[in-house]
Amino acid sequence: MRALVYTAPEKVQLEEKPRPQLQSGEVEVAISLAGVCGSDISGFLGHSARRKPPLVLGHELVGRLPDGRRVVANPLISCGYCPACLAGAQNLCSSWRLLGMDQVPGTFADFVAIPGTQVYEIPESLPSTRAILTEPLANIVHLFRLVGPLPFFRLAIVGAGTMGALAVAASRHIGAHGVLVVDVNDQRLSTMKQLGAKYAVNTKTPEGVAEARKLAGPGFDVVLDASGSAPARQMAFDLCRPGGQVVLLGMGAQKSEVDFVTSIRKEHRVVMSFAYTPGDFRRALDLLIAGEVDLTPWTVQLPLEQGQEAFNQITHNPGATLKMTLAVSPN
Template sequence: MRALVYTAPGQVQMQEQPRPSAVAGDEEIAIQVAGVCGSDISGFLGHSALRKPPLVLGHELVGRRRDGRRVVANPLVSCGRCTACISGAQNLCDSWKLLGLGTTPGTFAEYVTLPSGQVYEVPDSLTSEEAILAEPLANIVHMLRIVAPPAFFRFAIVGAGTMGALALLAALRIGARDVLAVDVNDERLAIMRQLGASAVVNVSGAEQAEQANSAAGSGYDVVLDASGSAAARQMAFDLCRPGGQVVLLGMGTQRSEVNFVTSIRKEHRVVMSFAYTPVDFRRSLDLLIAGEINLTPWTLRMPLERGQEAMERMSQHPGAALKMMLQVAN
């Protein structure tokens, strides 16, 4: 089968790879489009310790079953036997695996195999641009579920990429008000404005960062770090009100130093949010089918064969689009 293989930092190449074999309980999915996640870009740049060449990257997909039915898939496979899995926290499984991570080939290819229970049918009314958001949106559904924000909460988002945009749209639908978005990219901040952010601030300099603190006033009820950078993590704490919640979602690779002395005095509650459960994935898909979440105007599609160009575009010009899809088949 055709596959786009990560061969070295900053390099992907089209190669012929063996077609995966489905074991008992698995099914084969013919991939139509694969989504490019920020973690794929991190791997492409050589910044991910869990993504070493040679590897087929990617974990987001829209495809078809062998009988032609159109599907999306939950790429996070858990064991089903450990304490976490039995309690319904499959995202905390002792031995979870993710497509496109470690030694597991990903979705930048013609075929993948997954357990049948990980595969969800989607209606033809849902476009690929909408359906490809099922996996990233599941992260946001999970985050909001465990945070359980108060009614009419003030919300700040640090990082205006795909996750930040999805968090904004989802939060507005459950009653968020006075939403602030901060980033260092003006193009992405302009998109956040269009999506409904009350205020946006470019925090590329010390003076601009002070503007964000000024906009915070007494602080936000919930502050989401959707970036993962060291500076973003500290800013998330700076923007949070006394007694508020700081949510760490961004999976950056940098070590961070946070002024916890101030946070202790403010009784900040820190929530770590990782991935999602099958319940979150199902709710994410339901939101998309209902037309509640849509980033289509800011989604690009390029053929798999132009994968090098697509990865460079998203890594070098991140404001050009919120989402990149690789077209694998029609």
């Protein structure tokens, strides 16, 4: 089978590989479409300690089982019996594995092996460009579940990438209002308005920052950092009202400084959100099947053979693209 192998920082190449050897309980999925995630990009750039070459990257997939059923798959594989798994927090499993990470081959290939319990059948009517969002959207379902916002909450989002965009789109269905998105990319900011944000402000300049603070007024009830850079994290705290919730999702900087004393005086509640549980994954899929969330107009599809080009483009020149996908097979 063909596989796109990450061979060195900023380098991927198509290679011929043997088909997966199935372990007990696993199924083989023939990939139709694979999504390039932010974590794949960090791997591609050589920034991910758990993605070392040679490795087939990718964990987002739409494909078919040998019996013809069309599926998506939850790529986060948990053990099922550790205390976290037993508590329903499979995202915190002490031995979780992810497709396209460590020694586990990913989805940028003709076939991938995965436990049969991880696959979810999808209707033929669900376009692949929407189905491929199940895994990223599951992260958003998870964080809003942790936050448990009150009705008609005011929401601000720092970072207008894929996660910020999915958060805007999903938040409209859970009562967010007056949504503000801040970023430093005008093209992406205008997309956020199309997705339902009321305000989109470029905070590259001091004037932009002042405008965002003015719109915040007494502060937002919930502020999501979907960027993970040090200034973005501080910005999330700055925009949050006393007693409000700051949600940290972005994993850009390993460490960063936050003005804790100011936040302690404001009794900011901090929610850190990582990945998703099988329940979150199912809910995300249901939202997509219902047509409630869609990024198709900002999704680019390139053939697997053009993997290098796809990575170069989404990493260095994304423009308005929010989701890069690799078309593996037309099945």
